[in-house]
Amino acid sequence: MFKLFKIRGGVHPEDRKHFSADQAIETLPLSPLLHIPLQQHIGAPADPLVRRGDNVKKGQMLARSQGLISAPVHAPTSGRIMGVGGFPANHASGLSVRTITLKPDGKDEWGELPSVPDDPFSLPAEEIAQRVSAAGIVGMGGATFPSAVKLSLRKRYVLHTLVINGAECEPYLTCDDRLMREYSAEVLDGVRLMAKTLGVQNIIFGIENNKPEAQAAMRQAIEDMPAVEHSASAEVVGLPTRYPMGSEKHLVQTLTGKETPARGLTADIGIVVHNAATALAVYYALRHGEPLISRVVTVSGGAIKKPSNLRVLLGTPLEALIQHCGGFTVEPTKLISGGPMMGQPLPSTRVPVVKGNNGVLALTAEEVQDQPSSPCIRCASCVQACPCGLVPLEMAAQIRAGGLDASVKLGLMDCVSCGSCSYVCPSHIPLVQYFNYAKGELATRQRAQHKQNETKRLAELRTERMEAIKRAKREQMKKRKAEMEAKKRKEAEQQEKAAVGAEA
Ligand code: SF4
Numbered sequence: 078m079f080k081l082f083k084i085r086g087g088v089h090p091e092d093r094k095h096f097s098a099d100q101a102i103e104t105l106p107l108s109p110l111l112h113i114p115l116q117q118h119i120g121a122p123a124d125p126l127v128r129r130g131d132n133v134k135k136g137q138m139l140a141r142s143q144g145l146i147s148a149p150v151h152a153p154t155s156g157r158i159m160g161v162g163g164f165p166a167n168h169a170s171g172l173s174v175r176t177i178t179l180k181p182d183g184k185d186e187w188g189e190l191p192s193v194p195d196d197p198f199s200l201p202a203e204e205i206a207q208r209v210s211a212a213g214i215v216g217m218g219g220a221t222f223p224s225a226v227k228l229s230l231r232k233r234y235v236l237h238t239l240v241i242n243g244a245e246c247e248p249y250l251t252c253d254d255r256l257m258r259e260y261s262a263e264v265l266d267g268v269r270l271m272a273k274t275l276g277v278q279n280i281i282f283g284i285e286n287n288k289p290e291a292q293a294a295m296r297q298a299i300e301d302m303p304a305v306e307h308s309a310s311a312e313v314v315g316l317p318t319r320y321p322m323g324s325e326k327h328l329v330q331t332l333t334g335k336e337t338p339a340r341g342l343t344a345d346i347g348i349v350v351h352n353a354a355t356a357l358a359v360y361y362a363l364r365h366g367e368p369l370i371s372r373v374v375t376v377s378g379g380a381i382k383k384p385s386n387l388r389v390l391l392g393t394p395l396e397a398l399i400q401h402c403g404g405f406t407v408e409p410t411k412l413i414s415g416g417p418m419m420g421q422p423l424p425s426t427r428v429p430v431v432k433g434n435n436g437v438l439a440l441t442a443e444e445v446q447d448q449p450s451s452p453c454i455r456c457a458s459c460v461q462a463c464p465c466g467l468v469p470l471e472m473a474a475q476i477r478a479g480g481l482d483a484s485v486k487l488g489l490m491d492c493v494s495c496g497s498c499s500y501v502c503p504s505h506i507p508l509v510q511y512f513n514y515a516k517g518e519l520a521t522r523q524r525a526q527h528k529q530n531e532t533k534r535l536a537e538l539r540t541e542r543m544e545a546i547k548r549a550k551r552e553q554m555k556k557r558k559a560e561m562e563a564k565k566r567k568e569a570e571q572q573e574k575a576a577v578g579a580e581a
């Protein structure tokens with residue numbers, strides 16, 4: 078029996094997974110236009126390789142990664158590039174972001190894909206990571222951190238365990254549940270390739286107990302898995318249904334009892350966490366040479382006629398998903414990209430599906446239960462709910478009073494924005510919104526400081542360069558002067574010699 082460890086805080090929101098949990102994954106038909114943002118990951122945006130009018134094949138790289146923390150994007154189908162320009166982002170801001178628009182030609186013709194060996198386990202770890210990077214794979218649980226970077230952590234850390242995050246603790250979402258049920262062998266294959274790349278001996282699938290079918294499917298896949306040389310041992314562990322169990326550090330703590338150091342990585346304690354959907358993407362890249370061009374998305378909520386789990390090409394407008402699900406039964410009060418606890422309110426359904434987009438929710442007024450906030454009654458419910466041991470009411474009070482630095486001292490940067498505090502607050506204070514706002518402000522301030530430092534550094538470099546040029550010029554003049562004087566002296570000597578010779 079696997080020993081689990083209790084973690085502090087957390088909440089039990091109604092999971093509402095019954096809307097879509099029994100809906101097998103369906104493939105959404107092709108949309109007339111796909112909008113593929115250049116930044117669907119944490120890090121630098123990809124650099125476009127195509128222009129308006131170019132014809133592209135399915136799987137062709139449309140934009141390459143820029144640097145280590147970046148990811149390329151690929152054509153989800155064959156067609157013609159309509160342009161590279163601004164398009165509303167799949168983000169609460171709805172700001173315009175650089176996006177490639179592709180008009181599918183309907184042929185869905187694959188371009189040339191990288192050849193794959195019969196046994197990808199024979200590839201060196203570095204090559205597996207390199208292939209994952211070239212396939213544009215990022216954390217598909219929503220974090221969107223480039224997966225190849227995480228797969229290369231063995232270079233800097235001593236690792237022993239790969240944890241597969243199958244918690245899917247956000248209410249409504251069932252896409253990972255369906256993936257583990259329907260693609261268990263493929264998910265496991267991707268996981269074992271990741272374990273080989275990381276050089277770990279143990280694999281733990283952490284799956285919440287409200288997904289017994291996914292637990293059973295993964296256990297069966299482990300039982301059936303063919304033997305692989307140097308293979309890590311794998312087991313499925315049922316987790317208590319408690320939000321935010323899927324938070325990486327809390328998942329690891331529940332499974333191992335070990336706390337990840339503040340601002341540190343789980344790799345500091347020898348563990349790497351990947352999502353089940355990411356493992357499936359690794360399977361496609363290493364077994365079929367296919368880049369990340371689609372994902373499974375849960376479309377759900379009380380305002381959706383037929384909640385579903387859809388395999389969708391990246392870049393597909395959300396309105397196509399909603400239409401496929403029969404549209405709205407009532408006008409939704411709130412549209413969300415992701416889950417209701419950590420997801421982003423959507424400004425419009427025109428925005429496209431991106432790599433980290435695991436859900437689209439259309440919620441009714443009854444589900445949202447938006448209520449006006451009232452003053453804090455200091456009940457401390459938020460403190461009890463916080464899984465990070467923070468004091469949300471104090472942090473929010475500091476932020477309200479403009480004390481950003483004071484809120485940092487109170488632990489703002491340790492907040493995982495899980496929203497548990499807001500969920501339990503009887504005064505309906507939007508605590509997590511304060512924290513997200515403050516983190517955004519601090520990031521802007523940091524960027525401005527970085528820019529200022531960079532400008533100062535460049536100015537100092539320029540001054541140094543100018544000084545060096547001046548010094549070099551002075552040296553040159555000094556040298557030239559010395560040469561001239563030497564020349565003059567020589568000429569004078571020669572003239573003197575000539576004069577003495579003439580006298581003689
Ligand atoms: S839960 Fe709300 S009302 Fe209670 S202490 Fe926290 S902020 Fe105040």
Ligand code: SF4
Nearest residue numbers: 463492493495496498
């Ligand atoms: S949002 Fe932050 S402060 Fe609130 S419960 Fe979650 S971790 Fe704690």
